[in-house]
Amino acid sequence: MADPMRIRAQAAGDKATVRVLMSHEMETGQRKDAAGKIVPAWHIQEVTATLNGKPVLSAEWGPSVSKNPFLQFVVKGAKAGDKIAVTWKDNKGDSRTDEATVA
Amino acid sequence: MQTRRETLQRSVAVAGLLAAAGFPQFAQAAFNKTAFEAKSVPDAIKATGAATLLESKDVILTAPDIAENGAVVPMGVSTALPGVKHLLLLVEKNPLALVALFHSSESLENNFLTRAKMGQTSDVYAVAVMADGKALWAKKEVKVTLGGCGG
Amino acid sequence: MNTKISCVIAALAVALMEVGCASGPSVAELNTLTDSIIKASFRSEGIAKVERVTATDETNRACSQADVAGVPLDEKTAKAIEESNFKSIRWPADGQFLGDWKQGEAIAQSGRGLTWTDEATGTNGGNCYNCHQIDKKEISYGTIGPSLYNYGKIRGVNDPKSPEAKLMVEYTWGKIWNAKAYNACSNMPRAGHMGILTEAQVRHVVALLLDPQSPVNK
Amino acid sequence: MSLAKLTMQKTLSLALTFALCAGAAAPALAQKTTSQGIDEYRAMLADGNPSELFEAKGEDLWKKARGPKNATLEKCDLGQGPGVVKGVFVTLPRYFADTQRMQDLESRLVTCMETLQGLNGAEIAKTPFGKGEQSNVTALATWIASESKGLKFNLPQAHTQEKTFYEVGKRLFYQRGGTHDFACASCHGEEGKRIRLQDLPVLSQNPGDGVGFAAWPAYRVSNGQMWSMQLRLNDCYRQQRFPYPGFGSNATIALSTYLGVNAKGSVSVAPALKR
Numbered sequence: 001m002a003d004p005m006r007i008r009a010q011a012a013g014d015k016a017t018v019r020v021l022m023s024h025e026m027e028t029g030q031r032k033d034a035a036g037k038i039v040p041a042w043h044i045q046e047v048t049a050t051l052n053g054k055p056v057l058s059a060e061w062g063p064s065v066s067k068n069p070f071l072q073f074v075v076k077g078a079k080a081g082d083k084i085a086v087t088w089k090d091n092k093g094d095s096r097t098d099e100a101t102v103a
Numbered sequence: 104m105q106t107r108r109e110t111l112q113r114s115v116a117v118a119g120l121l122a123a124a125g126f127p128q129f130a131q132a133a134f135n136k137t138a139f140e141a142k143s144v145p146d147a148i149k150a151t152g153a154a155t156l157l158e159s160k161d162v163i164l165t166a167p168d169i170a171e172n173g174a175v176v177p178m179g180v181s182t183a184l185p186g187v188k189h190l191l192l193l194v195e196k197n198p199l200a201l202v203a204l205f206h207s208s209e210s211l212e213n214n215f216l217t218r219a220k221m222g223q224t225s226d227v228y229a230v231a232v233m234a235d236g237k238a239l240w241a242k243k244e245v246k247v248t249l250g251g252c253g254g
Numbered sequence: 255m256n257t258k259i260s261c262v263i264a265a266l267a268v269a270l271m272e273v274g275c276a277s278g279p280s281v282a283e284l285n286t287l288t289d290s291i292i293k294a295s296f297r298s299e300g301i302a303k304v305e306r307v308t309a310t311d312e313t314n315r316a317c318s319q320a321d322v323a324g325v326p327l328d329e330k331t332a333k334a335i336e337e338s339n340f341k342s343i344r345w346p347a348d349g350q351f352l353g354d355w356k357q358g359e360a361i362a363q364s365g366r367g368l369t370w371t372d373e374a375t376g377t378n379g380g381n382c383y384n385c386h387q388i389d390k391k392e393i394s395y396g397t398i399g400p401s402l403y404n405y406g407k408i409r410g411v412n413d414p415k416s417p418e419a420k421l422m423v424e425y426t427w428g429k430i431w432n433a434k435a436y437n438a439c440s441n442m443p444r445a446g447h448m449g450i451l452t453e454a455q456v457r458h459v460v461a462l463l464l465d466p467q468s469p470v471n472k
Numbered sequence: 473m474s475l476a477k478l479t480m481q482k483t484l485s486l487a488l489t490f491a492l493c494a495g496a497a498a499p500a501l502a503q504k505t506t507s508q509g510i511d512e513y514r515a516m517l518a519d520g521n522p523s524e525l526f527e528a529k530g531e532d533l534w535k536k537a538r539g540p541k542n543a544t545l546e547k548c549d550l551g552q553g554p555g556v557v558k559g560v561f562v563t564l565p566r567y568f569a570d571t572q573r574m575q576d577l578e579s580r581l582v583t584c585m586e587t588l589q590g591l592n593g594a595e596i597a598k599t600p601f602g603k604g605e606q607s608n609v610t611a612l613a614t615w616i617a618s619e620s621k622g623l624k625f626n627l628p629q630a631h632t633q634e635k636t637f638y639e640v641g642k643r644l645f646y647q648r649g650g651t652h653d654f655a656c657a658s659c660h661g662e663e664g665k666r667i668r669l670q671d672l673p674v675l676s677q678n679p680g681d682g683v684g685f686a687a688w689p690a691y692r693v694s695n696g697q698m699w700s701m702q703l704r705l706n707d708c709y710r711q712q713r714f715p716y717p718g719f720g721s722n723a724t725i726a727l728s729t730y731l732g733v734n735a736k737g738s739v740s741v742a743p744a745l746k747r
Contacts, residue, residue, distance in 0.1 A: 006524040015212065023525045025696075028220065030198055045134045056210040062139040064194060064202040064219045066175045067696030068522040072216035073205075091134075167516055169509035171669065171747050175693040177516040218517075246509075248394045248669055278635060287636070288643040288726075295723030299716035307649040307714050314648040321646035321657055368651045369710045381652070384667045393506050396667045398659065434653075443652035450651055 007100035009075075009084045016078035016102045018049070020071045020086050028063040044069060046089045051075050052082055078102050139201050144193050144228055147201040151189060153230075153238030164229035164241040170221065173247040179216035180205070180229035184239070187213050188232045195242075196225035221247050285319075302370035313339060317439035332438040340435035342447050343428050351423045351460055352414050355470075358462030361455050362388055368450065378450050380459055381443070388462065389469040398441060406464040407471045414464045426460050510669060514745075523614055523691040523743035526698040530615025533608050539589030548584035550577070550616065561620035562740050565729045567631040574637045576728050577613050578702045579720030585609075597719045601703045606719075610700045614689045617742040625686060625735040634729065637722075641730025644723055645676065650713035656727070658712075660684075670747060675731055682741030685731040690744040699746070701728060 003023035009016050022044065029041025041063045049057035056075055075084065082102040089095040138150035148156060165179035180190045187207040192215075193200045202219040213231070221227075224247045230240045279287065289308075298304045310318075313335050320327045327335070364379025366372065382388060385398035388405075405426075411419045428435055431446030445451040451459070462468050534545045534557070550560040551568070565576040571583055579597075586593035591605060599606040629635055648655040659667060660675040673679035679686075688701045699707075705724050709717050717724050 003525060003529055006528060019520050021520055021522050021525055023522075026220075028198075051210065054210070056208055058206040058208070059215070060134050060139070060204040062199055062201050062203065064197050064199065064221075066218040066220055068525060068691075070177075070216075070218050070520040070522070072179070072520070074212040074214050076210055076212060167509065167513040169506060169513060171510050171513050172694045174696065175517065177513070248506075248510075278632065279639070284636070284639045284643065288640045288647075291640055291722045291726060292644070292647070295717055295721035296715040297718060302650075302710075302713065302715045304715045306651065307647070310647075310649045314653055318643075318646050318648045318655065321648075321655070321661075322643055368713045370716055371710065394668045396665070398662070398665045398667065398672075441658045443654070448651045448653070 002094060002096040005086060005088075005096065005098040007084060007086055007098055009078070009082075009100050009102040011078060011080045011082075011102050014077060014079075016075045016082070016084070018073055018075060018084055018086075018100075020069075022069045022071070022088055022096075024067070024069060024088070024090065026063060026065055026067045026069060030063075041091065043091055044088045045091045047071060047086065048088075049073070049075075049084060049086045051078055051084055053085075057086075135204060138204065139199060141200060142198070144195050144200045144226075147193055147199075148191065148230055148232070148238045148240070151191060151201075151204060151232055151238075152236070153232045154236040156238045156240060159231070159239035159241065162229050162231045162239045162241040164227065164243050165216065166227050166243055166245050168244075169246040169248060171248060173221040173223070175218050176221050176227075176245060176247070177216065177218050178202070178227055178229075178245075179214070180231070181212070181214035182231045182239075183213070184231060184233070186234045188234050190215060191228070191230040191232065192217065192219065193228040193230065194219060194221050194225050195228065196223055197221065221245065223247055299370035301368065301372060301374045313434050313438065320439065327438055335438040336435055339432045339438075339444070339447070340428070343431045343435055344446060344453070345424075345427065346453060346457065350457060351427050352465060353454060353457030353459075353461045355458065355461040355465040355468035357455075358458035358460070358468070359389060361451065361459055362462055363392070378455075380445060380451055380455070382459070385442075390472075391469065402463060403470060405470055406466065406468070411464050411471075412466060414466075419464075423460070423464060426463055427456065430456050430459055506669065517693065517745055521691055521743070521745045522696070523618075523689070523698060523745065526611045526614040526689075526691070527618045527743065528615075529608075530611035530613070533612050534615065539585065539591045541588065541590035543588045543590075545581075545584050545588060545612070547588060548581070550580055550584075557616055557619045559620055559623055561617045561742065562623045562625045563627055565637070565725050565732060566628050567633045574633050574722070574725050574729065576701065576720070576725050577616060578609050578700055579725065581609050581612050581616075582720065601700075601706070602697060610689065610698050610703070613700045614698055614743050617689050617740070620740050621742070623740055625732060625738050625740060627729065627732045627736065629733060637726040637729040638733050640722075641726040641728070644727045645730055652713050654712040654714075656708065656712075675734065678734055678736065678738055681739040682744065683738070685728070685735040686738045686740045687742055687744040687746070689742055690746040692746050694747055698743070 006021040009018045024044050025042055027039055027042040031039045033039050043063040044061050047059040047061060048055065057073055080102050083099055084102060085097055085099040087095060087097040135151060138147050141147035141150050145156060161182055161184050163181045167177065170176040178192050180192050189207055190205045190213060192202040194202055203217055205215045207213055225245065226242045227245050228240050228242045230238050232238050293308055296304050296307050316327060316331060316335060361380040362382035365381045365384055367376055367378030383392060383395045385396040387395040387401035387403050390403050409422050411422050413419060414423050432444040433440040433442035434444055443450055446456050463470055537544050547554045551563055551566050552560050561577060565574050568575050582593045582596050585591040585596065596605045596609065645656045657676060659672050663674055665672045673684040675684050688699065688704045690699055692699050702719055702724060705727060706717060
């Protein structure tokens with residue numbers, strides 16, 4: 001079961017910088033285990049975000065993104081008190097959504 | 104965790120919202136398998152819908168000169184140009200070149216930062232795929248060093 | 255104070271005779287206590303047997319104690335340690351000191367082997383770059399030991415097979431085989447003596463340092 | 473290279489990657505030394521330390537009723553009284569009267585998990601790092617350490633056992649052994665040394681704010697794992713080619729006491745980000 005994300009959203013002027021840390025193995029599918037068997041790829045495939053429920057971000061990731069991924073993006077028109085929700089979905093169909101308030 | 108059910112419900116709700124909001128790219132959120140399975144930088148870029156590749160100083164790649172560890176290499180792509188469809192980050196010498204694809208949106212600046220794995224010293228590419236089918240790119244070599252005791 | 259100490263000792267289950275120390279345990283008591291804590295704390299795991307710390311040799315014991323005291327070994331003890339380590343050096347059976355510098359470079363790069371997560375059958379590395387600069391092309395090198403770049407060149411070894419080079423070739427072999435033969439409490443491992451590298455591997459590392467074709471001497 | 477330089481300057485003008493400023497401002501990027509390059513790399517990673525993920529998990533675990541006794545850890549006494557979390561990290565290891573032994577943060581947490589929650593402490597101690605309850609101990613330690621961020625180390629040295637353990641720790645620090653004759657001091661005993669490209673703190677004295685003992689637990693970039701002090705010491709011993717030090721064993725606690733007392737006055741930055 002996926003652990004929670006850490007989301008920090010900091011408003012400055014008429015925009016907010018959002019920094020997200022996600023808890024995920026991001027297995028490449030290139031690595032072999034002790035027995036020499038390929039460990040199958042297991043990685044976040046889609047990342048989306050909303051500002052007060054309105055979709056703002058859509059991204060696609062491959063297995064090269066680092067373990068426990070970090071993402072930073074800048075939302076226009078976001079101000080303190082607004083809600084930013086981030087969702088990831090991995091190639092096994094697991095997903096997780098967390099929300100933060102813009103500071 | 105007690106948040107599990109909550110999370111699922113919220114995910115469903117978000118998906119609904121995405122579909123309702125009339126953002127086709129969000130509603131499908133289709134994973135571009137061809138692009139992410141491409142072995143080379145040009146193949147990956149072309150698979151995201153670009154016809155011509157052009158070097159451009161208007162596309163900004165943020166990456167260190169040297170990475171202490173290839174497991175985590177910070178890299179970012181940004182541009183102030185109008186008419187961007189999506190932005191890409193790629194590592195030339197990774198088995199699969201494409202790292203991340205960010206769809207451009209009215210609500211966002213075209214500016215994304217993430218971290219990627221690099222198997223070895225390689226050129227890193229930042230690409231802006233434009234609405235007119237051009238792919239504008241910038242590249243930089245990032246040195247990956249051997250660290251620790253090697254044991 | 256005495257009861258306090260016996261309390262400590264009882265709690266740690268250390269069998270120490272009662273001694274009249276006025277201000278905490280004596281050096282000897284602390285040493286004994288440390289030994290017993292080591293015995294109770296470490297266990298064998300994989301190829302890393304507990305004797306690696308419970309039964310260290312005289313060289314390590316003397317040097318550790320000197321380090322704790324912050325006083326270098328006295329000259330006589332140091333000499334004796336160096337002599338006994340020198341005697342343990344195994345010289346190449348066939349008289350061949352130099353191998354293939356390319357293989358030597360690979361050995362110098364590798365830090366693998368002999369930990370509790372390693373297999374007994376694996377090939378050990380020399381760990382050389384962890385502490386030394388060697389080939390100038392490798393920027394990721396340590397500084398615990400001196401730079402070995404131009405090792406042979408600086409020492410005037412133009413032809414390692416020549417009689418003039420003999421002493422330096424032998425010293426290089428000996429130093430890699432057992433560094434403590436030349437400096438009792440050197441930080442450098444005893445690669446041959448402790449079975450870290452094989453005779454063939456030592457040959458390759460000697461070549462890396464002394465072969466005029468090696469990038470070390472370019 | 474000139475393109476890279478341009479790129480950097482553009483980035484600067486966008487003022488988005490403040491961490492890069494120092495590097496980009498220098499006119500001759502190509503002349504940057506390796507260590508400057510590494511510093512720049514580290515600065516880029518400083519914002520967004522994945523250890524935050526483990527802090528969140530640890531805080532959650534502290535406040536959650538768990539184990540056979542279905543209790544939280546909120547009554548756990550880490551040395552400053554039941555439930556006190558702020559400031560305890562910089563005072564450990566210390567002597568605990570109830571267990572009559574020296575304990576570090578992790579072994580103390582296991583005591584609390586046993587007494588308060590009814591979990592099996594011996595089982596936890598035997599569990600490999602990163603697995604089961606052991607990964608929970610690491611997360612808890614990460615959160616508790618984060619609650620002392622910015623505070624100065626000040627381990628108590630009043631009790632006889634605290635003094636004795638310092639002395640034993642010192643002996644362990646200089647203990648040469650294993651197949652390579654390595655002691656802790658082989659790498660951490662001299663100023664200005666490094667292994668490969670990693671600078672080595674001198675741990676026989678105060679290494680300064682946020683260095684050495686004052687940096688762990690830390691997120692390890694190389695393997696994406698959260699490392700507690702117990703795991704840090706465990707892996708040092710592995711690389712020293714020593715046998716296996718038991719989790720929470722007196723050797724690890726004595727060594728921690730030595731390092732912690734030496735760090736007196738240094739500011740804790742744990743949980744840090746490490747190679």
